[in-house]
Amino acid sequence: MLAMIGFFASVALVVGPLADSAFVRVNQVGYLPDGPKVAVLCSIVPTDSVATRRFVVRDQRGRVAFGPRAAVQSGSFGPCAHTWRLDFSALRANGRYTIEVGTITSSIVRVARDVYAGAADTLLYYMRQQRSGFNPFFRDSVHRLDGYVIDDTGHVVKFQPVSGGWADASDYLQYVATSATATFDMLMAARDYPRVTGDAFAANGLAGANGVSDVLDEARHGIDWLLRMFPSDSEFYNQLGDDRDHIYLDLPTTDTSDYGWGKGKQRPIYPCTGRPQGIFQFKNRATGVASTAGKFASAFALAAQVLAVHDDTLSILLRRKAVAAYAAGRRSPGVCQTAPGRAPYFYEEDNWVDDMELAAAELYSLTHEPRYLREASEYAAREPVTPWMGADTARHYQWYPWYNAGHYSLWRVGGASERSSAASYYRRGVEAVVHRAGNGFRVGIPFIWCSNDLIVSFATQAMLYRRMTGDTRFREYEQAAVDWLFGANPWGTSMVIGYPRDGRWPHDPHSVVAMQFGPEAITGGLVDGPVYRSIFANLRGIALRHEDGFAALNTGFIVYHDDMGDYSTNEPIMDGTANLIYLMSALAPRRAK
Numbered sequence: 001m002l003a004m005i006g007f008f009a010s011v012a013l014v015v016g017p018l019a020d021s022a023f024v025r026v027n028q029v030g031y032l033p034d035g036p037k038v039a040v041l042c043s044i045v046p047t048d049s050v051a052t053r054r055f056v057v058r059d060q061r062g063r064v065a066f067g068p069r070a071a072v073q074s075g076s077f078g079p080c081a082h083t084w085r086l087d088f089s090a091l092r093a094n095g096r097y098t099i100e101v102g103t104i105t106s107s108i109v110r111v112a113r114d115v116y117a118g119a120a121d122t123l124l125y126y127m128r129q130q131r132s133g134f135n136p137f138f139r140d141s142v143h144r145l146d147g148y149v150i151d152d153t154g155h156v157v158k159f160q161p162v163s164g165g166w167a168d169a170s171d172y173l174q175y176v177a178t179s180a181t182a183t184f185d186m187l188m189a190a191r192d193y194p195r196v197t198g199d200a201f202a203a204n205g206l207a208g209a210n211g212v213s214d215v216l217d218e219a220r221h222g223i224d225w226l227l228r229m230f231p232s233d234s235e236f237y238n239q240l241g242d243d244r245d246h247i248y249l250d251l252p253t254t255d256t257s258d259y260g261w262g263k264g265k266q267r268p269i270y271p272c273t274g275r276p277q278g279i280f281q282f283k284n285r286a287t288g289v290a291s292t293a294g295k296f297a298s299a300f301a302l303a304a305q306v307l308a309v310h311d312d313t314l315s316i317l318l319r320r321k322a323v324a325a326y327a328a329g330r331r332s333p334g335v336c337q338t339a340p341g342r343a344p345y346f347y348e349e350d351n352w353v354d355d356m357e358l359a360a361a362e363l364y365s366l367t368h369e370p371r372y373l374r375e376a377s378e379y380a381a382r383e384p385v386t387p388w389m390g391a392d393t394a395r396h397y398q399w400y401p402w403y404n405a406g407h408y409s410l411w412r413v414g415g416a417s418e419r420s421s422a423a424s425y426y427r428r429g430v431e432a433v434v435h436r437a438g439n440g441f442r443v444g445i446p447f448i449w450c451s452n453d454l455i456v457s458f459a460t461q462a463m464l465y466r467r468m469t470g471d472t473r474f475r476e477y478e479q480a481a482v483d484w485l486f487g488a489n490p491w492g493t494s495m496v497i498g499y500p501r502d503g504r505w506p507h508d509p510h511s512v513v514a515m516q517f518g519p520e521a522i523t524g525g526l527v528d529g530p531v532y533r534s535i536f537a538n539l540r541g542i543a544l545r546h547e548d549g550f551a552a553l554n555t556g557f558i559v560y561h562d563d564m565g566d567y568s569t570n571e572p573i574m575d576g577t578a579n580l581i582y583l584m585s586a587l588a589p590r591r592a593k
């Protein structure tokens with residue numbers, strides 16, 4: 001544990017008040033030689049001199065490597081009274097540069113084919129830190145007593161051993177919806193980019209190679225938990241723990257949450273029932289089981305193809321579970337939302353055909369039975385575009401997963417007709433977001449809670465569309481989303497803790513582990529990201545713990561706080577981190593065999 005923290009030694013940062021009223025924001029990780037390269041100049045005060053400005057890019061010796069070029073004015077956005085796009089895409093030579101506009105200079109800008117090398121490995125640090133069951137960070141078991149299956153009234157039905165998986169965020173709740181999606185993301189990374197992540201950790205997450213890529217080790221950890229949450233072919237669970245977890249600021253190893261069976265004892269397991277759930281004042285709006293059953297089925301089906309290729313026993317088990325889960329979803333269409341506890345918050349997932357599409361496509365890939373391809377196409381046509389795309393708001397996790405990997409799976413296994421449909425569905429979603437992205441940062445997502453999930457998913461869908469079709473017309477927006485995550489945003493901060501190490505990143509995340517062990521302890525965690533001011537103002541229990549270092553930048557319609565007290569913008573999220581593992585794997589150079 002200490003070795004890991006030492007490895008990510010703290011980097012001195014200037015987090016004080018802004019020296020200037022205008023600044024250049026860049027992707028601090030860097031830019032690919034053949035990709036779009038755009039920095040954003042933001043002025044937070046109205047200025048008379050908004051006429052075209054010129055910029056130059058200088059190399060490390062101070063020589064002009066590019067420009068002067070005109071900065072293209074792009075309107076106001078958030079705290080920026082004016083923005084300008086500084087496009088240096090034509091600069092393709094590897095190197096380290098700075099961008100200058102008059103007296104304003106950017107931080108270091110890297111251009112290289114391998115700027116994203118190691119990104120997925122860094123993100124995996126956070127996944128391991130989030131492990132329940134044996135936790136390699138603490139070298140101890142976490143929540144080993146999980147858990148008690150409960151009925152609709154909260155009474156115990158039986159003990160069921162389900163210890164394992166990952167904590168969802170900085171609380172220790174666990175959901176199949178997010179865990180199965182994260183598992184799928186990492187399986188997909190292992191399938192599509194098998195030589196991107198390294199092998200420096202064993203299956204249990206402790207340091208040491210085991211002959212298996214670390215992304216596959218982490219996916220296996222997810223599958224093991226999903227199998228426990230699906231103990232027989234007709235019995236499966238949706239959630240472990242509830243928001244009674246939030247009362248204490250404990251470490252996972254010493255969690256004293258009390259669900260009525262004693263502090264630190266068993267946690268409740270919520271089954272998928274198809275009925276509204278919630279044992280206190282608030283209820284969810286569950287209507288069926290297909291949203292969760294589909295996620296189980298797709299994770300099991302892909303795992304059977306990726307994880308179990310040399311293990312017949314596991315392969316047979318995963319295949320049987322995938323078929324059983326999918327059949328359960330067919331029998332009980334509808335959504336299986338997470339259960340609220342004392343607070344009204346839950347994952348209000350409203351779509352399930354996306355989950356069944358992904359399951360059907362992966363079952364077709366696994367079994368080659370024609371009915372699965374036919375059903376995948378039917379589900380796909382029922383929701384071509386994930387509904388938040390193009391909208392200006394959505395309820396919490398209302399349209400989940402944030403992008404529909406089912407279209408990509410359908411495209412992979414289908415014929416010309418399915419491929420054409422899947423590509424057009426993705427194009428329509430990307431266009432809907434791009435239509436809202438005319439601002440200087442080229443972001444078109446709604447700034448609801450967990451906005452970075454939407455940013456990652458938009459970039460992933462745009463990347464998949466580009467690679468499926470060769471159509472590069474949205475690449476500027478795809479790259480702008482990646483750039484946003486790594487510093488090309490009004491706050492000039494990466495949204496990933498500890499990454500890039502020499503950049504500016506969240507130092508005061510909403511995390512007890514970070515509070516006690518320093519932020520480097522949760523290196524790799526993607527934080528929620530900015531939200532609409534109205535959301536920040538209305539969520540319960542948010543209070544900043546120190547003066548807002550970003551006060552001058554939190555003047556617009558969206559806010560972000562690097563402050564432990566703000567769980568709406570600065571809490572790391574497991575599912576978004578896993579999605580980013582896939583995206584970073586796609587952008588990274590392949591390792592040699």
Ligand SMILES: [Ca+2]
Nearest residue numbers: 201212213214
């Ligand atoms: Ca490994």
Ligand SMILES: [Ca+2]
Nearest residue numbers: 351352400401
């Ligand atoms: Ca869904």
